[in-house]
Amino acid sequence: MILPVHIINLKQRINRRQSIINEFKGKPFFNITIHEPITHSIGSYSLWLTFRKIVKECKDRKLSYFIFCEDDHVFTKDFSYEALINNIQQAISLKAEILSGGVSWFDLPIKATSNLFYIDQFNGMQFTVIFESVYDKILDHDYTEETVTDICLSNICSNIFVMWPFLSVQKEFGYSDVTSFNNVPKYVEGLFEKTIKEFRVLEKVENYYG
Numbered sequence: 001m002i003l004p005v006h007i008i009n010l011k012q013r014i015n016r017r018q019s020i021i022n023e024f025k026g027k028p029f030f031n032i033t034i035h036e037p038i039t040h041s042i043g044s045y046s047l048w049l050t051f052r053k054i055v056k057e058c059k060d061r062k063l064s065y066f067i068f069c070e071d072d073h074v075f076t077k078d079f080s081y082e083a084l085i086n087n088i089q090q091a092i093s094l095k096a097e098i099l100s101g102g103v104s105w106f107d108l109p110i111k112a113t114s115n116l117f118y119i120d121q122f123n124g125m126q127f128t129v130i131f132e133s134v135y136d137k138i139l140d141h142d143y144t145e146e147t148v149t150d151i152c153l154s155n156i157c158s159n160i161f162v163m164w165p166f167l168s169v170q171k172e173f174g175y176s177d178v179t180s181f182n183n184v185p186k187y188v189e190g191l192f193e194k195t196i197k198e199f200r201v202l203e204k205v206e207n208y209y210g
Helices: 014-024 043-060 081-093 132-140 149-156 187-209
Strands: 003-008 030-035 065-070 073-075 098-100 105-107 116-118 121-123 127-131 160-163 168-170
Touching (some): 003 043, 030 043, 043 065, 043 132, 081 116, 081 127, 105 187, 127 132
Parallel strands (some): 003 030, 098 160
Antiparallel strands (some): 065 127, 073 168, 098 127, 105 121, 116 160
C-alpha cells in the first residue's frame, strides 16, 4: 500500500528540506509531495491556507485519506510500516476524522485500542492522517487570519485519535516559521518529553485498572 504524504516546506529552509527528505528516504511505501506554503505575513495562517489547499486537492482526487506532514517531523524508534498501517486501520474502524502520529499537547484522553488514544484537543501537526470524512468540514469552515490549524481541527472534529506509542515527534531546529514560542531553545523537545511521560502514566493506569 502506497501512502500519500503532503509536506510543507519553505524553499529557503534548505536544512529542513534535507531533513524531511532524509526521514522518508528508503521508505518506498510513502509517496511524498513537497508544497511551497502560500505566502502570508502570519505564519500560522499561511500553514492553514496551504493545508486547506492540500485538502481540496486530495478531495478532488477522491483520496480516502492522506498524511499531512511538516518539515520538522522525525520518526521515532517505534515507527514501522506495519505499526502505521495497523494504526490507520484501527482508526478507520473507529470512524476517525484525524489520526495524529504524535502530539505536543492533548486534552481529555481515553484509551480506545491497544495503540490508539481518543483525544478531545491537540497541538502538533507534524505527522497527521486526515480522513475524507473531515474534508468538507475543513473546506466549509469559516476561517480568518487568526485560524490556527491544530486548534481549528480540534474544534471542528469529533473523532480525533493519537497513535501510542508515538511514531512521530518534532525535530528541534531552534526556530519556527509558524509558532513564536517554538523559537525558544529546547521548547519543542520539552513539550514532547512531557507529553510522552503523561501517556506512559495513562498507559500504566490503564494496564493496572483495565
